Amino acid sequence: MVQLAVIVCTAWVVVAVSLTLYWGVCLLRNYAAAHKLGVPLRVIPIDHTNPIWMLLDRKILSIITQLVPSLRNSSFVRHNYRGWELRERYFSHHELGDVFALVTPGRTWVYIANPDALMDVFRRRTDFPRCLELTGKNSKVLNVFGPNVSTVDxxxxxxxxxxxxxxxxxxxxxxxxxxxxxxxxxxxxxxxxxxxxxxxxxxxxxxxxxxxxxxxxxxxxxxxxxxxxxxxxxxxxxxxxxxxxxxxxxxxxxxxxxxxxxxxxxxxxxxxxxxxxxxxxxxxxxxxxxxxxxxxxxxxxxxxxxxxxxxxxxxxxxxxxxxxxxxxxxxxxxxxxxxxxxxxxxxxxxxxxxxxxxxxxxxxxxxxxxxxxxxxxxxxxxxxxxxxxxxxxxxxxxxxxxxxxxxxxxxxxxxxxAKWTGAQSQTLSVGDKTLILPPNTMVIPSYSAVHTDxxxxxxxxxxxxxxxxxxxxxxxxxxxxxxxxxxxxTFxxxxxxxxxxxxxxxxxxxxxxxxxxxxxxxxxxxxxxxxxxxxxxxxxxxxxxxxxxxxxxxxxxxxxxxxxxxxxxxxx
Ligand code: HEM
The missing domain is CATH 1.10.630.10 (Cytochrome P450)
Structure with a gap:
């Protein structure tokens, strides 16, 4: 019995360590790629579209800030939950500029608050399609009664x-x-x-x-x-x-x-x-x-x-x-x-x-x-x-x-x-910068920032x-x-x-x-x-x-x- 418990615990530890290592490697790889963008980067340890994290994100972050108040200003607490844009409004962009990126173990998320660049993204529908993959599960839900305008491209x-x-x-x-x-x-x-x-x-x-x-x-x-x-x-x-x-x-x-x-x-x-x-x-x-x-x-x-x-x-x-x-x-x-x-x-x-x-x-x-x-x-x-x-x-x-x-x-x-670059890399001018956005990069209009700047x-x-x-x-x-x-x-x-x-x-x-x-x-x-x-x-x-x-x-x-x-x- 004791032996079985030891085996189960060891298996859990092995899985947890392997997952952490895997995430760490993915994060490093994404960071190295994002570094070439030449925009301010912030690292967040968990992809904010991870479904398990999405269920618990605000609760866990609230506990963390109570335990370690000095983390209140870290990107983990400020940016690592779904809907963080509402609280941040234009502050992150005023701090980091019209464009910055959040690097996660999943994808890199590039946030843009420059109205001209945003209109360029919206105009170039085929270069920056809606990320149907991101909403893969939801799309299936939306497909419940049949394929529709929201789930096709x-x-x-x-x-x-x-x-x-x-x-x-x-x-x-x-x-x-x-x-x-x-x-x-x-x-x-x-x-x-x-x-x-x-x-x-x-x-x-x-x-x-x-x-x-x-x-x-x-x-x-x-x-x-x-x-x-x-x-x-x-x-x-x-x-x-x-x-x-x-x-x-x-x-x-x-x-x-x-x-x-x-x-x-x-x-x-x-x-x-x-x-x-x-x-x-x-x-x-x-x-x-x-x-x-x-x-x-x-x-x-x-x-x-x-x-x-x-x-x-x-x-x-x-x-x-x-x-x-x-x-x-x-x-x-x-x-x-x-x-x-x-x-x-x-x-x-x-x-x-x-x-x-x-x-x-x-x-x-x-x-x-x-x-x-x-x-x-x-x-x-x-x-x-x-x-x-x-x-x-x-x-x-x-x-x-x-x-x-x-x-x-x-x-x-x-x-x-949410838009993304899909399978191709894309160039995008944001102010006087020209970004080369690699494939599989999320391109997010910072609506809450432009709406309140x-x-x-x-x-x-x-x-x-x-x-x-x-x-x-x-x-x-x-x-x-x-x-x-x-x-x-701007709206x-x-x-x-x-x-x-x-x-x-x-x-x-x-x-x-x-x-x-x-x-x-x-x-x-x-x-x-x-x-x-x-x-x-x-x-x-x-x-x-x-x-x-x-x-x-x-x-x-x-x-x-x-x-x-x-x-x-x-x-x-
Ligand atoms: C205050 C009300 C509404 C707001 C703020 C709103 C906002 C939006 C936004 C922001 C999108 C783009 C989503 C994306 O790109 O991912 C969208 C798409 C869409 N909306 Fe609305 N909407 C509203 C009401 C409606 C109504 C009343 C209908 C239909 C009766 C509707 C039907 C649709 C459809 C079908 C799409 C998908 C279009 C496409 O993918 O080509 N919306 N809406």
Whole structure:
């Protein structure tokens, strides 16, 4: 028995020592290669995309800094976790210059905060593709219902992206606008009926999901608040299926729908429900696809208001197949249509919902910004009820509500972007330096640095101040206010270049319509907690502090515990 224990312990020690040696050798090799770049280097001992490290990184680093406070300023503590950019903002780049590299035992990560160099990277899509390998596992997850625009590259991506592009029309934006106003009205009624609301995050997720259901599949659902939903959770219709799938994306990606289906009888109830949700969502997509194929082959045209992304995708794909010269391939396969429908829901759901959550907490702590937005809402919308608001004429005039979104995305950018050099080496000019980037090098736009650098945004660059996006026009009239066009490469909220976000306008329309409904008749404040000692000012400070200290990268950047800061809605 003792002998067995000794053998096991020895084996563990041998494995640990071998792994450490292997990592050490890889680190030395990468350091030697990175040294030739001629940029400042920082060594971090663990690749920040190592999945085990990703689970524990912040916890371990917090323990280490408590034990050895002098390490607080080391690169290990500052840069060796996912999402470090949020805390560092522009400080690392001010210290190290427009470009520096983190050398890890895995890859070398080159961080760039020079707007011209960044635009060059975004423009050279084939030289600096999205690193699909980095998100290998996630890509498979995103492939759950079929290959899609997010998980392919090269000519396949070009064809898929072209077809996806045809779905995001002004007709679709009209639907996003009207659906958002209806849902937001129900949401504010629900919130206002409660003495305090701690469900801002789940409720805005519901709103964003319902907008996608309507604009994506032509299915409208009535808004149901978080507490009401809890009581009534057994049904597995399409909408609840999709909600369950999106809320458990990582689990589904990790296990795969096939595993869930094959092992269903032996799985716990939660996983069985997930499997049923996947099956129900797949069934719904198949039915919709078959219906649309029939409608399309009988060449019946859609009724106005009947438009949705699924219809557009099927039609565009069939048109492409009929007319294709062969250059881009024969349209999308059935699996690719399902894959893209899923990825549109995936990409459009939490991105927008997290942006709502950050924005509403910022607004709650800044009553003066609510008043500023309200002033424009009153001017543009007057006393018209939401069903008399018009996307085409009202949306472009609501610049202040849009500024809230831009300002939130500037400071709390939910989607990080990672490019790489792939199998080739690439040259890149950054200021007066010309870098020769070896194959397999990560090229990371330092969005959090360019978004906050005082060079681009002024000395108050770290403050949340939506008015920086709107400048007064010559006449001083509100209608003449001009929306800021920041220097290219200094704002990357929806990314840039050919592979930027196709849902940018969709999300803007949803955001502005929702803000208009929420703030035209209401305002929001933090609920006073004991620690605030009766002071609203203290409560606002507490909320701002929570945004700053309790936000982190999960799948995307999000507030981790917004429910800890309940809000109250009051009529103006
Ligand atoms: C506030 C809301 C949103 C933000 C901040 C955002 C941001 C982004 C960013 C930064 C990318 C590039 C990712 C990369 O290069 O790795 C992206 C890609 C994408 N987004 Fe969005 N997005 C938002 C909303 C939406 C919506 C509403 C949809 C669809 C309804 C959508 C669909 C997509 C798709 C399909 C891609 C992949 C494009 C490609 O690979 O060619 N996004 N988004």
């Amino acid at each position: 090269g000519p396949q991506w070009k064809m898929q992206r072209k077809l996806i592009g045809t779905c995001f029309t002004e007709q679709n934006n009209e639907i996003v606008w009207s659906e958002s106003t209806v849902l937001a009205r129900d949401m504010i009624q629900y919130w206002a009926s409660k003495p305090s609301v701690d469900s801002i995050a789940p409720d805005t997720r519901t709103l964003s999901l319902h907008v996608l259901s309507r604009a994506g599949f032509g299915k409208s659902f009535k808004f149901k608040g978080h507490d009401d939903r809890q009581k009534n959770q057994t049904s597995t219709n399409y909408k609840e299926s999709l909600q369950l799938i999106l809320e458990n994306c990582i689990l589904i990606m990790a296990l795969g729908p096939r595993f869930l289906a094959d092992w269903k009888p032996w799985l716990p109830r939660k996983l069985q429900r997930l499997q049923e949700a996947c099956a129900s969502f797949q069934r719904y997509m198949t039915e919709t696809y078959e219906d649309e194929k029939k409608a399309s082959s009988s060449s019946s045209s859609s009724m106005p208001g009947d438009h949705n992304l699924m219809k557009s995708l099927v039609r565009a794909s069939q048109d492409e197949a009929k007319t294709s010269s062969g250059a881009l391939g024969p349209g999308l396969t059935e699996q690719e249509i399902y894959g893209n429908m899923f990825v549109l829901n995936f990409a459009g759901h939490d991105t927008t919902a997290h942006t709502f959550t950050f924005s509403l907490y910022f607004l709650a702590a800044h009553r003066e910004v609510q008043d500023w937005v309200f002033e424009e809402l009153r001017h543009v919308l007057g006393n018209r009820p939401p069903n008399e608001w018009h996307y085409a004429s009202d949306f472009p005039r609501l610049k202040r509500a849009l500024a809230v979104m831009y300002e939130t995305l500037r400071l709390y950018t939910p989607v990080p972007v 005082p060079k681009h945004w002024g000395s108050d660059s770290l403050d949340w101040k939506p008015s920086r996006w709107v400048t007064p026009g010559a006449s001083g009239a509100m209608d003449d206010e001009v929306f800021l066009a920041p220097k290219k490469g 990357l909220g929806w990314s840039e270049g050919a592979r930027d976000c196709p849902g940018r306008k969709f999300s803007q329309v949803e955001f502005v319509a929702t803000m208009a409904v929420l703030f035209r008749e209401w305002y929001v404040e933090p609920v006073l907690l004991d620690v605030d000692r009766g002071s609203l000012r203290a409560a606002c400070k507490r909320v701002l502090n929570q945004i700053e200290t309790d936000s982190a990268m999960v799948l995307l950047l999000q507030m981790l515990h917004p429910e800890r800061a309940p809000l109250v809605w009051k009529r103006r």
